[in-house]
Amino acid sequence: MTLTLKCQLCPKGCELAPGDSGNCRVRRNIDDKLVSIVYGYVCTAHIDPVEKKPLFHFLPGTKAFSIATAGCNLHCLNCQNWEISQSNPEDIQSSYCPPEKVVEMAEDGKCASIAYTYNDPVVFYEFAKDCSVKAHEKKIRNILVTAGYINKEPWKKLLEVVDAVTLDIKFINDENYQKVCTATLAPVQETIMATPKAGVHLEISNLVIPTMNDSTEDLRKLSKWIKENVGAQIPLHFLGFYPKYKMKNLPPTPAETLEKARKIAMDEGMQFVYIGNVMSGEGQNTCCPSCKKLLIERSGHSVIQNNVKDGKCSCGKEIYGVWK
Ligand code: SF4
Ligand SMILES: [Zn+2]
Numbered sequence: 590m591t592l593t594l595k596c597q598l599c600p601k602g603c604e605l606a607p608g609d610s611g612n613c614r615v616r617r618n619i620d621d622k623l624v625s626i627v628y629g630y631v632c633t634a635h636i637d638p639v640e641k642k643p644l645f646h647f648l649p650g651t652k653a654f655s656i657a658t659a660g661c662n663l664h665c666l667n668c669q670n671w672e673i674s675q676s677n678p679e680d681i682q683s684s685y686c687p688p689e690k691v692v693e694m695a696e697d698g699k700c701a702s703i704a705y706t707y708n709d710p711v712v713f714y715e716f717a718k719d720c721s722v723k724a725h726e727k728k729i730r731n732i733l734v735t736a737g738y739i740n741k742e743p744w745k746k747l748l749e750v751v752d753a754v755t756l757d758i759k760f761i762n763d764e765n766y767q768k769v770c771t772a773t774l775a776p777v778q779e780t781i782m783a784t785p786k787a788g789v790h791l792e793i794s795n796l797v798i799p800t801m802n803d804s805t806e807d808l809r810k811l812s813k814w815i816k817e818n819v820g821a822q823i824p825l826h827f828l829g830f831y832p833k834y835k836m837k838n839l840p841p842t843p844a845e846t847l848e849k850a851r852k853i854a855m856d857e858g859m860q861f862v863y864i865g866n867v868m869s870g871e872g873q874n875t876c877c878p879s880c881k882k883l884l885i886e887r888s889g890h891s892v893i894q895n896n897v898k899d900g901k902c903s904c905g906k907e908i909y910g911v912w913k
Contacts, residue, residue: 591621598714599711607621647911737758785819848869874886
């Protein structure tokens with residue numbers, strides 16, 4: 590018997606006839622079963638500072654063993670990793686690396702965590718989950734770097750084995766989400782809200798693209814939404830855009846625009862707002878929201894000094910994060 594299967598993993602809800610792959614290219618109907626064809630096939634592996642994810646309030650100064658497979662369920666015109674995310678798994682070089690091996694490599698590299706990143710871990714869901722379980726057995730934490738385009742139930746299950754999520758919200762405008770990323774805003778908002786509810790550390794990033802999402806109105810709306818729905822304590826990273834892939838017609842984000850975004854978010858009450866992909870003094874450091882003392886000084890992805898003690902500032906204010 591041959592069956593058409595509906596994938597329930599992400600809101601795209603692909604219907605797969607026998608032999609078909611979904612919109613992400615890496616989930617296929619094989620012998621009436623939905624199979625993740627990239628399970629264990631790692632195409633990129635690096636040891637990165639955790640700050641590069643970006644995560645600024647999660648084990649600062651530690652290393653994250655970072656892995657990816659082929660495929661993605663989004664097709665952003667400005668994708669920075671399009672060579673892997675927009676490839677068929679057959680077309681790129683991968684090594685077979687089962688979960689035990691991934692964890693062993695993270696241990697060998699003295700990494701405090703494994704980051705599932707570069708392409709979206711949503712599309713290698715089963716592999717990320719199995720690696721995460723094995724990592725916890727060795728006291729290694731798990732980080733998802735994701736666009737958060739996933740259905741509620743699978744997300745809830747994945748959060749059970751994950752310690753931190755850094756989620757890239759692309760636009761606060763649904764039309765642009767569809768036009769640039771082939772996705773929609775509402776499911777991403779659901780994913781964001783579900784994360785701290787599950788007790789998982791959350792940071793949010795937003796790539797600021799000239800003319801697409803850099804208006805005062807959009808930046809204010811985004812900051813307001815985050816504050817009202819997950820709270821002022823969630824670290825927010827505004828990242829600079831560089832012309833890439835199918836969006837080479839727009840200029841890189843000026844540093845002043847990122848400074849403007851940071852100011853707007855802080856005026857809206859967000860407590861920890863950072864600037865990434867360009868050098869910025871204040872936009873890289875963490876200050877206490879109560880007494881304003883400098884808590885963590887950074888330079889690029891390096892931590893210069895960290896004055897957070899037992900999760901607190903010396904004034905007694907608890908600082909949102911995972912510190913040990
Ligand atoms: S995960 Fe892939 S196959 Fe499943 S619904 Fe999303 S795009 Fe389609
Ligand atoms: Zn303080």
